[in-house]
Amino acid sequence: MGLGRSFDEKDLKVRYRNLSMMYHPDKLLGASEEEQSLHNARYLKIRHAYDVLKDPVLRAAYGSVMSTYLPLTTHNFNPTPDKFGDSVLSCSHCRTFRDHLFNFSSSYITFYTGSALFLIVLSILGKVEYGRYWRFVGMVGMAALEGKMLMQDSDPTAFLVPWRSTHERIAMLHQLFVVSSIALSQVGPMLYPEKIKSTKQLVEELDQLTNMQLKDSAEAFRSAFEPFADDPRAAGELQRKMEKLAIDLRLHEDAALQTAAAQARARRRP
Template sequence: MQEYLSYFGWLFLPPLATSFLQRTYYGIFYSNNPPHPQSHKFRKHYKRIYTVVVISYLVYTIFEAIWSIQPNFYEILGVKKEFEAKTLKTHFRRLQLQYHPDKNPDAEAQATFILIRKAYDTLMDPVQRFAYDRFGPEIIKCDHCKTTREFLANGWSDFGAFYTSTCLFMLVVNFLGKGQFGRFWRFVAFFGVACMEASMILHPKSTSGSFISMILRNMPIFEQIIVLRRLCIAMFLALSHVGPIWFPSEIVDIRQELQRLELLSKFAEQEASALLVDGFEPFRKDTAAQIMLKRKMEMYEVNSRLNSHSEFKGMYNNVRQRLITNKQRNR
C-alpha cells in the first residue's frame, strides 16, 4: 500500500513543490519585479525547476525502495549468497548462543532467535532456498508447497497480481491525462520489464550481466525484482511529467475539430433551409405561379439530365454546328 501511495504522490507533489520553489526563488532574486506568469522567462524557469524536482523525487524513490527493504536471511545470518554449509552452521551456532532463550530471556531476543532459526532452516533446504531467493519470505509460508514446481506455481500468482494491478494503475494515470507522452513505448517497456523479471526467476544466470543484477549483485533475486519494479514505474511517471514540458505535442485534437466541423455544417444547413423558404415565399399564395414554376423546374431537370449525357451533348453540338454553318451560307 505504501508503494502505491508514493506513486500517487507523483500526481501532486512535483507541481506543488515547483510552485513553492519558484515563488521562493523569485522572492530572493526578483523581489522587486518578478517575471509575469505568461512571460517566456517565467515558463523557462518553471520548466527547469520542475525538471530538477522530478529528477530529485525519482532519485529519492529509488533509494527509498532500497532502504525500505528488510534484512534478508543472508544478512541476518551474516553469510554471502554463495556460502558453504560449514560457514552457515558456524554463523548460526554463534547467533544461537547469543539469542537462545536459555541464554537471553529478553522477549526481543526470543523473536530474533525464531527469525534466525527460520532463516537457517530455509537456507539449508535447497527447495526452500530456491523459492526464497526468487519470491521472498512470504513464499515460505505456503504450507502445501513441497517441491520446486509447487513453489513456482504459487509465486507466479504474485507475479500476475502485481503486473495486472500495475497495468490498471497506468491506464488510470493515462485516463487522468498524466501519461500521454510516450504512451506506446511506455507499455512496450512495461511488458519488457515483465519478461525480464520472468527470466530472472526462471534463468538467473541469463540476466546476471544486466544493469540491475550488476548494481545489486549482493541482493537475492526477489530484492532485485523489488527495486526493478519501483525503478520501472518511477521512470515511467518521471518521463510522463518531464517529457511533455521539454517536448510539447503539436498534434491537434481531431475530436475538437470534428465537433467544430459538425457545428458549422448544422449552421450551414439551417441557413440553406432559411434561404430556400425565403426564395419560395412569393409563390405560396399564387397557384398559377406555382404551376409555372413547377413546369420550369421540370424542364430544368430534363435539360440537366440531358446535358450530363455524353451522347446527347455530342448530338447537340453537331446540330448546333450545322445550324451555324447553314446560317453562314445563307448570308
C-alpha cells in the same frame, strides 16, 4: 548470519552454532525481562534463517544470503529474499521450486494485469496522453524480464546490484517503472513538447484539402461527360433527361405535392 553466497553446509552449521551460543535464551537468565524478550526474538530469527538455508528448495525460493554482519537490531536478522520472498513461508503445500513458482505467479499476474488496466483507464480518461505507447512497451518488457529472472537459474540483472537478491531487484524494477511513468508525464512534455498547430495553420490546411476536393470533383465531372462533347444530338438528349430527372427529384422532395398526389390516387380508386 555472516555467510557469503558460496557457503557450504559446514559453514552454515558452524555459524549457527556460534550465534546460538551467543543469543540462546539460557545465556540471559539474570537479564531484565525486556532484554530477554529481545534476545528471544533474535534467537527465533536466527533459527528461522537456519531452517531456510539448510533446505536447498527453500534457499533457492526464499533467500540464499543473510546479512554480512551481526547487527544489534532484531529486524536485520531477516534473510534476504532471493526470488519469491515471504510468499514461500505462506505456502504450506509447496515442496519443490516449481510449486513455489506457481504459487508466486498469482502475484506476478495480478501486478501486471492491474497495471495494464490502470494505464488503460488513464488513457481513456486522457490523463497519460504523453508517452502512452512507451508506457505499455516498458511494462511488457519489464514483465518479460521479470519472468526470465524468476525462471532462470542465473539472474541477468545480478551484475547491476550484486549485493541485492532477485526478489529485491524485482521490487526495484517495479519502483523504477512507477517513477519512470510519473517522470514521463511530468518532465517529458517540457523536454520534448508536442508541436501544437496554430489556428491559421489549421485553416490553411483545411483550405488546401477543400481545393483539392473541388479539383477532383471537377475532373471527375469532366471525365464523365467527355464522350458527349463531339455529339450535339446525344448531348441534347442527355440534357433533357437530366432536366427531367432534376424536376422529378424536386417534386419528390415537395411534401405538399406528395400529399396532393396521394389524395388524387385515393380518389381514383373505386
